[in-house]
Amino acid sequence: MAEYAHPETLVTTDWVAKHANDEGVRIVEVDVDTKAYDEGHVPGAIAWAWNTQLCDTVRRDILSRQQFEELMERSGVTPDTTVVIYGDNNNWFAAWALWQAKVYGHRDVRLMNGGRKKWLSESRELSTEAPKVKSTKYTAKEADVSLRAFLPQVQAASAQAAAQAAALVDVRSPQEFTGEILAPPGLPETCQRGGHVPGARSIPWSKAANDDGTFKSADELRQLYTSEGVDGSKPVIAYCRIGERSSHTWFVLKYLLGFNDVTNYDGSWTEWGNLVGADVERGAAAKATGARA
Amino acid sequence: MRAEEFAERRLELAGWPVNVASYRLGSEWHPKADNVSPGAALARAKGTTREEAERRALARAEELLGRTRRQAV
Numbered sequence: 056m057a058e059y060a061h062p063e064t065l066v067t068t069d070w071v072a073k074h075a076n077d078e079g080v081r082i083v084e085v086d087v088d089t090k091a092y093d094e095g096h097v098p099g100a101i102a103w104a105w106n107t108q109l110c111d112t113v114r115r116d117i118l119s120r121q122q123f124e125e126l127m128e129r130s131g132v133t134p135d136t137t138v139v140i141y142g143d144n145n146n147w148f149a150a151w152a153l154w155q156a157k158v159y160g161h162r163d164v165r166l167m168n169g170g171r172k173k174w175l176s177e178s179r180e181l182s183t184e185a186p187k188v189k190s191t192k193y194t195a196k197e198a199d200v201s202l203r204a205f206l207p208q209v210q211a212a213s214a215q216a217a218a219q220a221a222a223l224v225d226v227r228s229p230q231e232f233t234g235e236i237l238a239p240p241g242l243p244e245t246c247q248r249g250g251h252v253p254g255a256r257s258i259p260w261s262k263a264a265n266d267d268g269t270f271k272s273a274d275e276l277r278q279l280y281t282s283e284g285v286d287g288s289k290p291v292i293a294y295c296r297i298g299e300r301s302s303h304t305w306f307v308l309k310y311l312l313g314f315n316d317v318t319n320y321d322g323s324w325t326e327w328g329n330l331v332g333a334d335v336e337r338g339a340a341a342k343a344t345g346a347r348a
Numbered sequence: 349m350r351a352e353e354f355a356e357r358r359l360e361l362a363g364w365p366v367n368v369a370s371y372r373l374g375s376e377w378h379p380k381a382d383n384v385s386p387g388a389a390l391a392r393a394k395g396t397t398r399e400e401a402e403r404r405a406l407a408r409a410e411e412l413l414g415r416t417r418r419q420a421v
Contacts, residue, residue: 088380088389095349095373143380144387175351175371182349228385233421240364240383241390241412249419261387300386338421 060313095181127193141167150302160196204318216254223255246328287314294320377401381409
């Protein structure tokens, strides 16, 4: 069985149980449901709220470099700290946080494989106390925009879809991809039009995860993406609705499969599906050219 | 404190598949319902029994799922 390309970016729940309170290690919980942390978390873990601490709350954007530095300083993180992130929903927003940490060049940031669900299901110790954190001084690197896709890049990739110059991977559910629904069932609609970016392949994020929340094996992941024509031979752009599910897929492609050129389009469908004049494709995608059965 | 008796099950509400996971913290039960695909959390609740707590979470989930509009594709 093949190894992940970068196994150092994942830790097990066992590892966290043993090292959560080590000097130089900071455990961070990032949930979709921001109340989950208060109910009980990994002892010693702090929490980052995706909707207030991991985005610019005025304009739609990720954290600025300064905001990222301030978050790290408040969190007691230095550039040498090993940051281990976990969360609910199979690490959706944990992956979003990891992606931003990589954008700003944090050297050692990892995901706890299986996230909050695995920790709970293993009946591991929980705490309701937030740890006291001693603030630090943190200098981030310039944003690495090679990890992030913006609208013009997505438009170019879509326009060249027939030439297969880049792979656009839509990681939303099949019903969101076809346009049957405008948002995940039960959630508010956040777009004017349903469907997908023309030329995109539908590879829902959840296909990369096992039932216990852990990532599938490297062999299974490679088969999953290769069967849809995504093999790392050309640039890949992953997108979803607001960029967190696609962070999960971005992590898989970048660190578990080791593809060089993978970007996360955090504008995602809430940008494309609200654009005036943008082309939208509806219904199922055609079979990938050259894809294995 | 530890999460005890963690269990998950699938059911259908308002025409959509739902996953409900629940566990006990001390004497309190904590269920969470999600929409399976993509797995977004819909509702959480608390209760003194698993059945009571899940009933509350599922009632809220059903209310939210009932608002989902299907478009002709």
